[in-house]
Amino acid sequence: MGTTMKKRMTGLIAFGLIASTILAGCSSSKEGDTGTGTDGKKEEQITLSFETSLYAEAPHKKAIDSLISKYNEKNPNVKITVHGADYENFWDKLTTEVIAGTQGDIVQVYPENIATYNALVDGGAFLNLDTYLKGKELETKLVGQELSKVDDSYYAVSNYAWGTTGIFYRKSLFEKANIDPATVKTLDDFKAAAAKLGVDTNGDGKLDQYGFASVVGSHPFVASEWYRLIARPVSGGIYFPDGEAGPYTADRINVNSDANVWAAKWWQDFINDPKITPPGTRDKKVGREMFWNGQAAMNMDGPWFIGMTQERDQALMDDLGLLPQPAITYEGKEYKPNPHNNPSVAMISKKSKNADEAWKFLEWMTTPEAQQIIGGSGMIPSNKDYVATEEYKNNNPLAVQFFEFQENLYAPAVMDPPIPEQGTLSQIMVNTAQEMFIGKKDAKTSMDDAAGKMKDAIK
Incomplete structure (x- = not known):
């Protein structure tokens, strides 16, 4: 340690x-x-x-x-x-x-x-x-x-269940905005759809519907939403390169790589668009409530969100759609999403x-x-044999889409480093994300500071 x-x-x-x-x-x-x-x-x-x-x-x-x-x-x-x-x-x-x-x-x-x-x-x-x-x-x-x-x-x-992440959307709001969900394939498509979905619905001159319920607060998702969606696919790793692979040494800290800094600047621009993300500090719970209430048209979450939505209001299930995480173009090359597998x-x-x-x-x-x-x-149960049954597939069509995303659209999942210091590294990343995405601090400066702290943590 x-x-x-x-x-x-x-x-x-x-x-x-x-x-x-x-x-x-x-x-x-x-x-x-x-x-x-x-x-x-x-x-x-x-x-x-x-x-x-x-x-x-x-x-x-x-x-x-x-x-x-x-x-x-x-x-x-x-x-x-x-x-x-x-x-x-x-x-x-x-x-x-x-x-x-x-x-x-x-x-x-x-x-x-x-x-x-x-x-x-x-x-x-x-x-x-x-x-x-x-x-x-x-x-x-x-x-x-x-x-x-x-x-x-x-x-x-x-022995419990697992999930990865996708983008849930409200079908009715997409239809009202004349957006075909099948066309949202890339990061640029995602941003354009999110901006279009931010509207003044009651004509009082104030936005009351937003495109994406992102976390901008103290919850760890303030960092993980950003790096799962954008940074990690293009950089290969937030903490270490090559898919968060070892050796886990100070000289291999990757947080301030050019790709990660680019991704942080992109996310700053994205969440600062008033049509995309509602102003003010909020956590994941608030973002989910905004989605359920129709104040946000999209929400990044895993299969557990299906059960949460059903528990919240069964009627919402008919309006619940799911998109895969988008592909990303960086320096002329396209990168597939690689959200990590998240078993309990x-x-x-x-x-x-x-x-x-x-x-x-x-x-x-x-x-x-x-x-x-x-x-x-x-969530998707962990037993592969059980999930492969027709009974499960027929009763859980939305959850099954996560399988299809992983098989057809996603690169191999990238997990956090399995080292004792990971808790410390993760907290450094959360603090840095708060600086950049709430405090609007320069991304390069913040990431360089984070790299120094991470190197100290694993010496």
Whole structure:
């Protein structure tokens, strides 16, 4: 772990976060007898805690509650409690818990988070899962499982769902503006459509509909929307070149490359167009609400947004369309989008007193029975066999389009670097994006500053 990262993690504790974040029942426990096993004997009550950032969102809460309820029917002696926070606050909270040793028995993260959080404790905070996965069927049948490694060992299982990003649009607003969605193929097409969609709908001289609900605020999406959509496809990597490949050394920091600086300037011009992006600071939640309310015609999101829209208002589903991320022309060459695959993966804490029971639950989540429940979250379930069924395809036509985009239109996905310092690098990028896209600071100056900070972080 880099010196900068250690200082940041220590600082979190010093700010008094521990008291507010320690989980109630954070490690598994046994609570006497309950239920009856197949042999007629009473079984010990086992409690497991499950920690996730997804639980704050209604469709995920519904899916996770249903999973736990179904599992408890089959295993009445196992009680699973859920703890979480919204995405923006979850990660600092988890940092404090891991350092204090109070994290949940099961912790759900993304592949790029595994190395960072495992390295917060000497010797690692989470269990090596090779005995459960290596050489077993699950190693190859789960989307994104290969991304869950640290030093060639598995520390998480990709047992929930995954997604990549596309551009959702309101069909009615496109039709009113006389825009054929099939013609929006390139970055220039996307910008032209977004500008055309920004209009004064009530004739009071003020814009009340905008083209694109971009994030311009404190949420990490202030950086990731920009680099997933534009920068990373043309530069090969925000943090390191060649698809965020190693060696992960200071001399290979790529953030201030010419392509990334060009992409930052393009995004500054794009979001500063009053027809495209509404003025003022806003986060992802506000942008989604603007889309649902018809105040924004487009929103960048993943398949989870399908479930969120359905939960918000079933009637909106008939007006929900999906575009792939656009192709980009830079210095005369066309680049395909390469949005990263975003599976939710689960780790087991070394502090867990019932790791085998935690694994049994995580393994059950990969079954068709559980994957069908997970499909209700709007995300694409991780089990490749289940998603390949005609039943799934027929019931989830919008989600299936994400498969088609990846197969026909997208370059191979580029993931964040799987290194312990990634949390620090990501925060530097978020801070830099805020400078450029909210503070309107010169892109080259900001990116050069970011490069220096990133080099210090990984020395």
